[in-house]
Amino acid sequence: MAPVDPKTPGDTPQPETAGEAPAVLVKDLLFRWPKGSFRLKVDSFEVKAGERVFISGPSGCGKSTFLGLIAGILKPSGGRIAIDGQNLAEKSGPQRDRLRGDKIGFIFQQFNLVPYLNVLDNVLLPCRFSAERNRRAAQVAGTAAKAAGELIERLGLGGDLMDRPVSFLSVGQQQRVAAARALMGRPPLLVADEPTSALDADLRLAFLRLLAQECRETGSALLFVSHDRSLAGELDRAVGFGNLNAEPDNSDSASSGPASSDRPGESPDQSAISGGLVDAGGAS
Amino acid sequence: MSRFATLVGLAVKSAWNRRLTLSLIVLSVSLATVLLVGLERVRGQVRTAFVQAISGTDLVVGARGSQIQIVLYAVFHLGGATNNIGWDSAQKLAARPEVAWTIPLSMGDSHAGYPVVATDGTFFERFRYRRDQALKLAKGRAFGDVFEVVLGSEVAAKLGYDLGQSLALRHGLGQVGPDHADKPFEVVGVLAPTGSPVDRSLYINLASMEAIHIDWRGGAPIRGFSISAERARNMNLTPKSVTAVLVGLKNRRDVFALQREIQSAPGEALSAVMPGVALDQLWRLLGSGEKVLWLVSVLVTATGLMGLISSVLAGLGERRRELAILRSVGARPFDILTLLALESLALTLAGVLIGLAVLAILVAALGPAISGSYGLAIELSAPTAREALLSLAIVAAGFLAGLVPAVRAYFLSLGDGLSVTV
Numbered sequence: 001m002a003p004v005d006p007k008t009p010g011d012t013p014q015p016e017t018a019g020e021a022p023a024v025l026v027k028d029l030l031f032r033w034p035k036g037s038f039r040l041k042v043d044s045f046e047v048k049a050g051e052r053v054f055i056s057g058p059s060g061c062g063k064s065t066f067l068g069l070i071a072g073i074l075k076p077s078g079g080r081i082a083i084d085g086q087n088l089a090e091k092s093g094p095q096r097d098r099l100r101g102d103k104i105g106f107i108f109q110q111f112n113l114v115p116y117l118n119v120l121d122n123v124l125l126p127c128r129f130s131a132e133r134n135r136r137a138a139q140v141a142g143t144a145a146k147a148a149g150e151l152i153e154r155l156g157l158g159g160d161l162m163d164r165p166v167s168f169l170s171v172g173q174q175q176r177v178a179a180a181r182a183l184m185g186r187p188p189l190l191v192a193d194e195p196t197s198a199l200d201a202d203l204r205l206a207f208l209r210l211l212a213q214e215c216r217e218t219g220s221a222l223l224f225v226s227h228d229r230s231l232a233g234e235l236d237r238a239v240g241f242g243n244l245n246a247e248p249d250n251s252d253s254a255s256s257g258p259a260s261s262d263r264p265g266e267s268p269d270q271s272a273i274s275g276g277l278v279d280a281g282g283a284s
Numbered sequence: 285m286s287r288f289a290t291l292v293g294l295a296v297k298s299a300w301n302r303r304l305t306l307s308l309i310v311l312s313v314s315l316a317t318v319l320l321v322g323l324e325r326v327r328g329q330v331r332t333a334f335v336q337a338i339s340g341t342d343l344v345v346g347a348r349g350s351q352i353q354i355v356l357y358a359v360f361h362l363g364g365a366t367n368n369i370g371w372d373s374a375q376k377l378a379a380r381p382e383v384a385w386t387i388p389l390s391m392g393d394s395h396a397g398y399p400v401v402a403t404d405g406t407f408f409e410r411f412r413y414r415r416d417q418a419l420k421l422a423k424g425r426a427f428g429d430v431f432e433v434v435l436g437s438e439v440a441a442k443l444g445y446d447l448g449q450s451l452a453l454r455h456g457l458g459q460v461g462p463d464h465a466d467k468p469f470e471v472v473g474v475l476a477p478t479g480s481p482v483d484r485s486l487y488i489n490l491a492s493m494e495a496i497h498i499d500w501r502g503g504a505p506i507r508g509f510s511i512s513a514e515r516a517r518n519m520n521l522t523p524k525s526v527t528a529v530l531v532g533l534k535n536r537r538d539v540f541a542l543q544r545e546i547q548s549a550p551g552e553a554l555s556a557v558m559p560g561v562a563l564d565q566l567w568r569l570l571g572s573g574e575k576v577l578w579l580v581s582v583l584v585t586a587t588g589l590m591g592l593i594s595s596v597l598a599g600l601g602e603r604r605r606e607l608a609i610l611r612s613v614g615a616r617p618f619d620i621l622t623l624l625a626l627e628s629l630a631l632t633l634a635g636v637l638i639g640l641a642v643l644a645i646l647v648a649a650l651g652p653a654i655s656g657s658y659g660l661a662i663e664l665s666a667p668t669a670r671e672a673l674l675s676l677a678i679v680a681a682g683f684l685a686g687l688v689p690a691v692r693a694y695f696l697s698l699g700d701g702l703s704v705t706v
Binding site: 067068071073074093094097098100101102104106108111112113114115116117121125126128129130181193 | 290
């Protein structure tokens with residue numbers, strides 16, 4: 001099934017320059033915790049520039065570890081993991097921190113916001129730590145603060161909410177602020193880690209759609225992690241993380257490995273792409 | 285905005301957000317500051333008052349003895365001299381070409397436990413204390429006639445004496461003993477507070493001292509013989525001896541030469557003491573009490589800073605989420621360390637500034653009262669170099685204390701990454 005995706009990583013030489021480089025490119029990635037037996041092994045995984053990918057998987061299957069590697073918090077034991085063409089495996093800790101600030105917007109499950117900053121300051125936070133994102137935000141609107149204001153407006157949080165402490169916001173509003181922050185300065189990649197699990201069922205789909213639409217606007221790739229596979233059909237493709245992790249000694253993930261093919265009918269792309277990943281895993 | 289400015293902004297906002305919890309920390313730091321800097325100011329003033337109990341006097345001359353003993357009786361009027369100086373020696377000293385002025389002092393009597401000092405009019409003109417301060421009369425005038433007395437401020441205040449009050453002197457320095465009730469004195473003046481031993485003394489002229497002892501021999505009244513005050517007044521009241529002489533020079537450079545000369549001169553055995561040097565020595569001897577106070581204040585400061593460490597550490601658990609968010613937007617673990625260290629720094633800085641402000645208010649409110657009753661110049665002024673240094677030391681200690689939670693946060697955020705499992 002691999003040929004379905006003609007741009008299987010490894011087939012093509014990877015450009016190191018930003019622009020059309022894949023948002024995420026993983027090749028023969030290996031990670032071992034210094035203590036303990038947990039190992040993560042991903043032979044091949046790619047999120048193309050602007051592509052929106054849904055990843056599902058049960059807890060304990062290594063998702064968090066994988067996201068930690070993408071974020072550059074963890075350093076791979078082997079292989080290659082490139083964000084926007086820059087290989088994290090070759091970079092030092094501070095370089096990885098900088099790359100994360102420049103290239104990735106994050107949305108977490110909940111408590112996404114810095115409690116002592118108001119809405120605007122929370123949204124502006126990435127621009128404070130990343131000159132690159134500050135510059136890109138300013139390119140569009142003139143100043144980063146203006147860009148933040150527009151973004152907040154578009155996400156339906158405008159008006160008097162802007163200067164409010166974030167503790168005044170509902171969970172749904174907080175997640176939208178988090179989304180605005182992640183989108184600030186149009187990072188090449190957005191990582192949303194279970195961003196909807198604290199939301200009511202009727203809000204989840206609306207949030208995902210909003211996020212997907214904004215990513216299309218900004219051109220950011222989206223890596224949307226959730227165990228709620230009813231949302232999978234909204235994005236370009238879906239991947240089962242159990243299949244992604246090729247390390248056999250993680251019994252948890254092995255048992256739930258076929259999870260992604262539970263409802264193959266939901267998205268026409270879904271089975272095919274996750275199948276490709278299964279193939280990649282099987283090759284090890 | 286630079287990254288450091290970002291971190292400063294975050295630290296301040298974060299601290300402000302938890303101001304209720306942190307205000308206690310700030311309070312304890314400011315209390316420590318009030319104690320440490322306040323103590324330093326009072327200590328400085330007390331030391332100044334002590335070491336400059338006498339100023340402008342180049343030499344204190346007494347009968348041969350230790351310099352501490354001479355300073356004790358000539359400056360503080362404590363204890364007695366083993367020997368007196370003959371009046372002719374005192375006169376010879378005054379006549380030396382390098383000497384500008386002399387103040388003869390004769391001691392040995394007391395009133396209600398306060399020493400009585402016999403001197404002459406030069407005392408009011410020439411005596412200086414604390415950086416060249418001259419004596420001022422709060423009321424009345426200097427003594428002129430015999431049997432007139434001028435009171436130090438504390439004597440007048442404690443005993444409730446006013447002008448016109450009649451009092452009797454007691455022979456010797458004890459509370460009991462024969463007195464000179466037959467020759468009462470009249471209060472003609474009260475001196476303004478000086479914060480020096482002058483406040484605790486009574487001043488009469490040398491002739492009065494001679495007059496009250498005119499019918500005495502060997503420290504006791506001559507039995508069956510007395511001369512009335514009126515008769516004494518008209519007798520020859522030139523003193524035969526004095527206890528000490530304060531000497532002011534025309535040129536300070538002569539002080540060592542004159543000191544050597546006085547001590548080695550043939551005739552009466554005299555000692556000449558440079559009061560500043562002797563007072564410094566004496567302060568070092570007596571100053572150990574301040575070290576205890578100092579230790580207590582340092583401990584209070586340490587307690588305050590430990591409170592800072594423990595409360596910032598305790599708050600860290602709740603803030604791991606927040607630190608993970610900062611990491612997610614590109615903060616390095618070192619940024620987290622900086623953030624926490626800055627926060628502790630901000631807290632300590634706030635505490636010290638508040639402490640200094642409180643101290644200023646206290647000084648402004650209580651200073652005049654202290655000045656009035658103790659003669660200490662506790663007044664509103666810019667911090668001295670030592671006080672500024674002390675304040676900086678507290679801030680530095682606070683910063684160092686803040687490194688404990690900061691380093692902890694560094695390792696927490698290194699381990700937590702973006703996902704906190706608490």
